[in-house]
Amino acid sequence: MLISYDWLKQLIHTDKTAEEIGTLLTGAGLEVEGIHTFDVVQGGLEGIVIGEVLTCERHPDADRLSITTVDIGAGEPSQIVCGAPNVAAGQKVVVATVNSTLYPAGGEPFKIKKSKIRGAASEGMICAEDEIGIGTSHEGIMVLDTDLPNGTPAAEFFGLGSDKVFEIGLTPNRADAASHFGVARDLQALLDAKAQLPDTDAFKVNNTSRPVAVEIQNTDACPRYAGLTVSGVNVGPSPEWLQKRLRAIGLSPINNVVDVTNFVLHELGQPLHAFDADKIKGDKIVVKNVEAGTIFKTLDGVERKLNATDLMICNAEEPMAIGGVFGGEDSGVSEATTSIFIESAYFSPSSVRRTGMAHGLKTDASFRFERGTDPNMVITALKRAALLVQEVAGGEVSSEIVDVYPQPIQNHEVKLNIARAHTLIGQHIGVERIKSILTDLGIEITSETETDLTLSVPPFKVDVTREADVVEEILRIYGFNNIEMSENLATTFLAKFPSPYAEDVTETIAGYIAANGFHEIITNSITNSNYYQAIGETANLVQVVNYNSEDLDVLRKSMVFSGLEVLRRNINRRQRDLKLFELGKVYELQEGDYKESRRLSLYMTGNVTAESWKQPSIKTAFHDLAGVVQNVLRKLNAGDFEVQKLAENPYMRQGIAYAKNGTVIAELGMLDTAITRLMEVKEQVWYAELNWDYLLKKYKDKLVAEELSKFPEVRRDLSLVVDKHLSFDELKKVAFRVERKLLQDVNVFDVYEGDKIEAGKKAYALSFTLQDKQQTLTDKVIDSTMNRLMQQFEKQLGAFIRK
Known part of the structure; x- marks a missing residue:
């Protein structure tokens, strides 16, 4: 701003x-x-002064040049060679002194230097109006009618401060x-000063020849609407003072009527709009919602399809403007306009915000309306605008002010406890100082006791609704820097810090994953609802109410699509061997309440190892991803997880789930090709998603150490044939149920499915690591343990032991 x-x-x-x-x-x-x-003029006419031509003689070597001496108020007169035909002794002129820079109209800037022109020294330049950028004439030098002393800055003469x-x-x-x-x-x-509103006492209604009626059909979206008519206006360029004000704050002047509405907006904070009164059919303004799908052309020439929630300013037959956002092309002020209707209204912030977001429109008016304007400024701004229009464009106020305000917006009452205020401030500043600040801010004290102040907060203080807000207002005026720091700091509240600190754990795990060749990505939590519609997963989606783009209208329910967008972008740029991970949030609507949870997602596609002279490239497989996930869980001391069959999952075609204490903590597998095709990813993608909130909550920061055993480990191998549906995890569970003391580890080193064994069967080759930490194992104990294992495999799983 x-x-x-x-x-x-x-x-x-x-x-x-x-x-x-x-x-x-x-x-x-x-x-x-x-x-x-x-x-106002580029360069500010710095170094350009008023001078007086003392002498003027023809240049001996050039018929069109004159040699002058000019008093520029610097002691000795300056000799200047001038080519203007109208230069003469006795003139007051504009002189660009040596080392000043000129910014000519329509030309490149140049610096004035001491020079010789046809052999004659020249110390400066006598200027025409186009040469200093205040006009376009180049017929001759400017001759001034002024009594200002020589050497006076030209900016002072032209009023261009x-x-x-x-x-x-x-x-x-x-x-x-x-x-x-x-x-x-x-x-x-x-400051010890009074802010003064512009004087509007001169406002008067000249006649009532052009009344315009106003009807508000949607008072929730438009609680107050006022306006008046000014007839006989002459639309044209604004005077210099008005243009200067607007240009100073970065606005381009348009015409005197529109410039007045912009001026008042930035002066008082009340947006206004001027309609061509002749375009108001039926001499009636109707504030209402129109039928969804109605086509409306705005001032920028764009045809927009209206929503049912868009508040429109209509005449008796058709819409003329989008309320609080943008005017219509057909009803705007033009050079042919002779009568105008000035609108000054208060629109609901939520209504303007919703409409502006839906159409992607941001204007100076909507910026203020959607944050909250002052409903009590409506009439003051209207009178100010009417007076300014009459000043710069002529005309007469030709209607009474029409002000429709069925439910006036009341001040907000807040009670301020003085002792609590001093506690929040951090030191005692005195009740009189508090009252003085509040009064200066426009907050009225309606009653007071020894302990409390009852305050009436005006509606322009949109954000001041609670005692804490009032204290904030007091503090920012009193000055945060004026609050002294006590020698002994204390607090009445100590925040709880989780142990271990969640961010430290997250950083450790992220570092581990990155060390395994993964790149971290950060994606938008807002995504496209079309992704979920395409796979029939629209239930429980969290809709974004005021979305900027139709492509970003829901909060993500899964991390899948945002990650696939990154994969697609990289694959399209010939980066096909990818390992990515992201720590982010997902959102769901459950039983009328919003649920937010954190997830760790991992993506793998392409080759796990690059092609080299030593070995060919190896395609990424399920176990490459599973190994990383398992190690992450072990690092979080969640290693004793249970492997389950993947429950019905809309994103993964095949895979497994890891569970702990009945809670699924991770799911991993191959993404369904229907989803990868939807996202235009042609490669096979392996995906894992971990329940990060649960893992952090259950994480135990403990280091388990034990003395190395003095007694050796023993390995025994076993080959067995089982039903094809049995997993290694089920075999492992049986083994550890049978032998808890000596069995240290079970590993699978070969799996066979083929025509050498019975159909519907598969063969596992397992290794068993046995160790007694108290003594050396004997062959008798080892054989007894292995026999018990084989018996239970046969009994519980129907296994055939291959001997």
Whole structure:
């Protein structure tokens, strides 16, 4: 947001410099990100002064040149060679002094230097109006009618003084400061000065020849609508003072009527709109919603399809503007306009925000309406605009002010406990200082006791609704820097820190995964609902109410699609061997409540090893991903998980799940080709998703260590044939149930399925590691253990032992 220093000083008197004002505003929460100089004419006519031609003689070597001596108020006169036909002694002229820079209209800037022209020294330049950028004429030098002393800056003569402009980073909660008067209101509390609204006492209704009726059909979206008619206006360029004000804050002048509405918006924070009164059919304004799908052409020439929730400003027959957002092309002010209807209204922030987001429209008006404007400023701004229109465009107010306001918006009552306020502030500043600040900010004290103040907060203070908000207002004016730090700091609240700290655990695991060749990705939690519609998974989706784009309209229910978007982008750029991971959040609507949870997702596609002279490339397989997932779980001390068959999953065609204490902690497998085709990923993708919230909650930060055994391990191998549906995990469970003390590990080193064994069967080759940590194992104990294992494999699983 840009605020003009000169404009600000018209609303509040201050002798402080722009830099001092900037410091005060920043301390009060209106961060001044920069202060730059605005010049009406580029360069600000710096180094250009008024001079007087003392002598003028023809150049001896050039018929069209003259040698002059010019008094520029610098002691000795300067000799200047001039080629203008109208130069003569006794003239007051504009002189560009040596080392000044000229910015000519329509040309490149150039620096004035001492030079010789046809052998004659020249120390400066006598200028035409186009040469200093204030006009287009080049018929001759400017001859001034002035008594100003020689050496006076030309900018002073032309009234082109520069302005300082504050660039303020306005936070969303400070809608009350989105104007010059709003900033002046803060300065009122910071300085011993009074912010003055522009004088509107001169406003009067000249006649009532052009009345316009107003009807509000949707009072929720438009609680207040006012307007008046001005007839006999002459639409044209704005006067220089108005153009200067707008250009200083980065706006381009359009015409005197539109410029007035923009001026008032930035002066008072109340958006206005001017309609061509002759385009208001039936002399009636109707504020309502129209049928969804209605086509409406806005001022930018774009035809837009309206939604049923869009609030429209209509005449008796058709829409004319999108309420609080954008005007219509057919009803706007043009050079042919002679009568205007000025609209000043208060629109619901949620209505304007919803409409602006739906159509992708952001205007100065919608910026303010969607944050909350002051409903009590509506009439003041309307009168101010009417007076300014009459001043710059002529005309007469030809209707009474029509003001439809069925349910006036009341001030908000807040109770402030003085003792609690001092506690929140951090030191005792005194009740009188508190009252003074609140009064200066426009907050009325309706009653008070020894302990409490009852406050009436005006509606322009949109964000001040609680006691804490009031204390914040007091603190930013009193000054955070003025709160003294005590020698002994204490707190009445100590936050709980999880043990181990979740971020540390996350960083450790992320580091481990990255060390295994994975690249971390960060994707948007907002995604496209069409992805879920395509696979029939639209239940429980969390819809984004005010989405910017139709491609980003829901919060993701799964990490799958956002990761596939990254895979697609990389594969399309010939990066096909990919290992990616992401720690992010997923969202669901469950039983009317929103649920947010964190997930760790991993993606693998392409080759797991690159082609080299030593070995060919190896395609990524399920166990490459499973190994990483298992190691992550072991690092989190969740190694004793149970392997389950993958439950019905809309994203994975085949895979497994890991469970702990009945809770699924990870799912992994191959993504369904229907989904990868939908996302235009032609490669096979292996995917895993871990329940990160559960894992962090159950994580135990413990280091288990034990002394190395003095007694050796013993390995025995066993080959057995079982039903094809039996998994290695089931064999492993049986083994550990049979022998808990000596059995240290079970591993599978070969699996066979083929014509050498019975159909519907498969053969496992298993290794068993046995160890007694108290003594050396004997052959008798080893054989007894293996026999018991074989018996239980035969009994419990129907296995055939191959001997």
